Amino acid sequence: MAPVATMIAAMMTAANLGARVTGWGFVVFTVGSIGWSLVGLGSGQTNLVATNVFLTLVNLVGVWRWLGRQRGYEDGARSASRSSRKSPGSSLFSATSLSGLPVSDMRGETVGSSVDAMIECETGRVSYVVVASGGLGGIEETLRPVPLASVDCHADGLILLEAKSQFERRPELGAGEWPAHVPGADRRKSEASRRSAVDKEDVHATV
The missing domain is CATH 2.30.30.240 (PRC-barrel domain)
Structure with missing residues (x-):
């Protein structure tokens, strides 16, 4: 169980398929590190036990990081994206x-x-x-x-x-x-600068 869980978890986290997959990868990593700890206890390998007890703590931090905080970020961005499709304004997507x-x-x-x-x-x-x-x-x-x-x-x-x-x-x-620039982007930048200059002139005229 221990080596299989470790290999599966490594693929899940390395693939970077989003917070949920990465988070569950750390859950599987936790199963693997606990399994290796049991192997160490059963065979008297104290170094293996110590290493995997520490890795279990690291994996639990990974679970909190990806299934807790990061998943909340992704859910919030996904919610804003869905809502924007139904609103009259421009559609949004997360950067x-x-x-x-x-x-x-x-x-x-x-x-x-x-x-x-x-x-x-x-x-x-x-x-x-x-x-x-x-x-x-x-x-x-x-x-x-x-x-x-x-x-x-x-x-x-x-x-x-x-x-x-x-x-x-x-x-x-x-x-x-x-x-720094690509053809087509310079035109947009110059137009934005021109609009900014016009807006400033309008403000001065108003004052």
Whole structure:
């Protein structure tokens, strides 16, 4: 039981499939560490017992962290996302859930998944989204930046406002070398700056 529980738990936590799966992974880890403690007691291996008693405490912290606090965060974000779909305003999605969202092109063809997004401090808007395509399990994948103006955001995923072939012509990103700006994002930033300047002029005129 002990080695099987440990291996299953390791896969559950390493997969990073959300707070619930990770939390239950720590529950299984706890079962494994208790099992190893019993093995140590039965065979007189005090070091094995001491190690797994400590690991049991660590695993219980993991259960609290992922099935308690983090799950509450995810449930709150999911609730806001569901409510926004029924409201007249724009739909919402959690910033933390942006990583790993499925990405498809305008024809519905699967492109890949989102990795992260860069946010402009001045406007608070997303400048561009980094999309990973190809590879298997993150191995040999290709990263490309896509300006938000070319992305339609949905709570269940992202849709590129272009064909997959057009996306694949975008420049690839090197490891650890992401740009400050991408074509298409600069235009939005300049428009935001212009609107901000106009708003300031209106305020001065009012005063």
